[in-house]
Amino acid sequence: MKIEDLASEVGDWLSGDGPDSDIVFSTRIRLARNIEGYPFVTKAAPEQVGEIEARLRDAIQALDLAPDMTYWNLLESSELDRYFLVEQHLISKEHAQSELCRGIAFTRSESLSMMVNEEDHLRMQVMQPGFQPETCWAKLDAADTALAQRLPWAWSERFGYLTACPTNVGTGMRVSVMLHLPALVWSRDIVKVFNAVGKIGMAVRGLYGEGTQATGDFYQISNQASLGKAEDRIVHTATSVVPQIVSYERKARDALLGKKRVELEDRVWRAVGILRSARSMSSEESMHCLSLARLGVHLGVLNDLNLRTVNELFVLSQPAHLQKLESREIAEPAERDIVRAAFIREAVGGA
Amino acid sequence: MKIEDLASEVGDWLSGDGPDSDIVFSTRIRLARNIEGYPFVTKAAPEQVGEIEARLRDAIQALDLAPDMTYWNLLESSELDRYFLVEQHLISKEHAQSELCRGIAFTRSESLSMMVNEEDHLRMQVMQPGFQPETCWAKLDAADTALAQRLPWAWSERFGYLTACPTNVGTGMRVSVMLHLPALVWSRDIVKVFNAVGKIGMAVRGLYGEGTQATGDFYQISNQASLGKAEDRIVHTATSVVPQIVSYERKARDALLGKKRVELEDRVWRAVGILRSARSMSSEESMHCLSLARLGVHLGVLNDLNLRTVNELFVLSQPAHLQKLESREIAEPAERDIVRAAFIREAVGGA
Numbered sequence: 001m002k003i004e005d006l007a008s009e010v011g012d013w014l015s016g017d018g019p020d021s022d023i024v025f026s027t028r029i030r031l032a033r034n035i036e037g038y039p040f041v042t043k044a045a046p047e048q049v050g051e052i053e054a055r056l057r058d059a060i061q062a063l064d065l066a067p068d069m070t071y072w073n074l075l076e077s078s079e080l081d082r083y084f085l086v087e088q089h090l091i092s093k094e095h096a097q098s099e100l101c102r103g104i105a106f107t108r109s110e111s112l113s114m115m116v117n118e119e120d121h122l123r124m125q126v127m128q129p130g131f132q133p134e135t136c137w138a139k140l141d142a143a144d145t146a147l148a149q150r151l152p153w154a155w156s157e158r159f160g161y162l163t164a165c166p167t168n169v170g171t172g173m174r175v176s177v178m179l180h181l182p183a184l185v186w187s188r189d190i191v192k193v194f195n196a197v198g199k200i201g202m203a204v205r206g207l208y209g210e211g212t213q214a215t216g217d218f219y220q221i222s223n224q225a226s227l228g229k230a231e232d233r234i235v236h237t238a239t240s241v242v243p244q245i246v247s248y249e250r251k252a253r254d255a256l257l258g259k260k261r262v263e264l265e266d267r268v269w270r271a272v273g274i275l276r277s278a279r280s281m282s283s284e285e286s287m288h289c290l291s292l293a294r295l296g297v298h299l300g301v302l303n304d305l306n307l308r309t310v311n312e313l314f315v316l317s318q319p320a321h322l323q324k325l326e327s328r329e330i331a332e333p334a335e336r337d338i339v340r341a342a343f344i345r346e347a348v349g350g351a
Numbered sequence: 352m353k354i355e356d357l358a359s360e361v362g363d364w365l366s367g368d369g370p371d372s373d374i375v376f377s378t379r380i381r382l383a384r385n386i387e388g389y390p391f392v393t394k395a396a397p398e399q400v401g402e403i404e405a406r407l408r409d410a411i412q413a414l415d416l417a418p419d420m421t422y423w424n425l426l427e428s429s430e431l432d433r434y435f436l437v438e439q440h441l442i443s444k445e446h447a448q449s450e451l452c453r454g455i456a457f458t459r460s461e462s463l464s465m466m467v468n469e470e471d472h473l474r475m476q477v478m479q480p481g482f483q484p485e486t487c488w489a490k491l492d493a494a495d496t497a498l499a500q501r502l503p504w505a506w507s508e509r510f511g512y513l514t515a516c517p518t519n520v521g522t523g524m525r526v527s528v529m530l531h532l533p534a535l536v537w538s539r540d541i542v543k544v545f546n547a548v549g550k551i552g553m554a555v556r557g558l559y560g561e562g563t564q565a566t567g568d569f570y571q572i573s574n575q576a577s578l579g580k581a582e583d584r585i586v587h588t589a590t591s592v593v594p595q596i597v598s599y600e601r602k603a604r605d606a607l608l609g610k611k612r613v614e615l616e617d618r619v620w621r622a623v624g625i626l627r628s629a630r631s632m633s634s635e636e637s638m639h640c641l642s643l644a645r646l647g648v649h650l651g652v653l654n655d656l657n658l659r660t661v662n663e664l665f666v667l668s669q670p671a672h673l674q675k676l677e678s679r680e681i682a683e684p685a686e687r688d689i690v691r692a693a694f695i696r697e698a699v700g701g702a
Contacts, residue, residue, distance in 0.1 A: 273628025277624025277625075280614070341617070
């Protein structure tokens with residue numbers, strides 16, 4: 001598979017299907033693993049890093065459960081391609097910027113993906129549209145079990161799986177649920193939600209993970225601790241708050257439909273008008289307008305926009321994607337803003 | 352003719368035709384006249400006011416040169432109807448608010464119109480699209496001559512025509528040119544234009560005359576003095592600055608097309624996107640967006656919007672027009688904003 005194919009074929013997690021997908025954009029679980037007998041990535045000698053990469057690559061490519069898995073060594077990819085993978089949520093920014101021998105593997109649907117030699121020797125994740133923690137865990141558990149038959153994971157009786165950062169020790173698990181909460185942002189009740197989420201030991205992040213701003217009214221909540229509990233318990237605890245947030249957001253949306261209908265329709269339609277008309281648009285503005293469009297589709301205020309189109313645009317309108325779609329490097333943000341506006345106009349039937 | 356007919360049939364001065372009509376919206380000349388032997392309106396007794404109204408009404412209705420003239424006594428009209436006439440530029444706000452016996456006459460094309468018992472016994476005006484001072488003056492002169500055969504105007508050898516306000520003494524003439532100057536506003540050179548215009552004794556006003564704000568980038572320039580010169584000299588002096596302003600605006604537009612093309616297209620198209628999408632829109636915002644749309648049509652940036660539609664919307668989207676078009680009183684501005692947005696969307700092919 002070539003990276004160009006990824007630009008036209010967006011991952012299934014953007015389909016807009018799945019339980020509660022009007023509010024839960026996607027569910028993601030990842031596991032951190034390290035091969036026994038090697039130092040962690042930052043402490044390993046270059047030849048060890050290369051050896052780790054080779055062993056993991058072989059094990060991943062031999063996986064029966066994912067015959068359509070593609071593996072790339074990132075030393076062979078351009079900077080643009082790596083940022084493209086960041087925008088696809090397939091690799092982290094750190095993994096893109098690293099200079100080590102490292103890799104990325106993913107299935108065609110992008111449901112299962114693996115980073116080799118990021119913070120840990122292996123980070124593997126399963127991402128699904130909507131609220132599907134059990135499905136994610138079942139798929140990921142199967143991949144983990146299959147790999148464990150080929151590789152000895154660093155593990156201690158006392159702590160569980162050993163990881164580069166102590167916060168991941170134990171299960172090496174992080175469960176992340178990406179929520180679209182435009183109505184709670186509008187009503188400003190989002191602050192209460194964050195406070196509540198923080199109190200039960202969950203972290204809140206933006207669309208592109210740790211340290212990123214919440215754009216497009218997307219919030220990622222995830223567990224902070226991965227130690228001392230069985231994996232399925234962590235999945236349960238980390239996601240038990242989600243149905244409550246979903247119900248708050250639904251109530252806030254109902255309130256908009258009731259008391260603020262005109263303002264809601266006005267904001268949604270203006271956003272669509274901008275998406276269909278602008279000749280230059282920053283990434284931030286496009287996220288803002290797409291968020292309102294997504295809300296409008298789900299509330300039945302908009303009926304001539306396809307949900308999958310809107311969902312995909314959140315990813316496709318990002319800088320690296322635009323450059324891949326245009327098949328050229330566009331260094332100037334101002335020029336990207338023009339390309340972005342044209343691409344979005346085309347996608348949403350603009351003038 | 353009924354007032355309802357005026358709502359669907361907009362005056363020819365909005366046609367968008369006429370010389371330099373990309374920049375000169377309309378040219379208007381008015382004359383102030385008073386009947387000899389009566390006090391000015393504010394000093395006249397009620398029965399005199401009624402007598403003046405009757406004499407003028409008879410003379411106006413007998414005019415051969417305007418057989419399609421409609422005459423209304425404003426005591427018989429509703430407040431809404433009177434504001435409707437203000438928005439059509441047929442009467443002044445003061446004339447709408449007065450409680451005296453007074454009238455308004457206008458031809459079907461609204462080219463020629465007359466206010467009876469406004470500040471003076473008679474105010475008659477001719478309004479034409481584009482830059483047409485000579486045509487305006489020729490038509491107005493003909494009407495004045497015809498009326499003078501039936502009515503003795505208050506006149507003094509020393510001062511000329513006598514008027515209620517000394518600023519109108521002499522010819523009783525005011526020449527007003529309505530200019531659309533979005534590019535000069537954009538480049539901020541508009542201030543220089545105003546200073547230059549002020550120095551040669553001209554006044555600058557907004558779209559709805561004295562004391563009104565300049566909305567939609569429209570500026571009305573008019574002479575301040577009407578004394579000491581023959582009428583055609585005043586027309587000439589008052590309009591001699593117009594070609595220069597027109598050329599400044601053209602240069603500013605060329606600069607936008609050259610150096611700021613993307614920003615220009617972006618602003619114009621966003622404005623159209625808002626006009627086609629918004630569910631609620633204030634009068635001020637609609638004027639702003641219509642101004643950009645008008646600029647876009649004239650610069651060839653927009654090609655799927657009709658110029659006459661845009662020009663008419665400046666008037667049709669005003670509060671009294673919206674209420675007449677809806678055939679009901681809408682007291683709440685918030686409700687008018689909804690009606691306005693729907694009306695504009697419909698007119699510009701919105702979603």
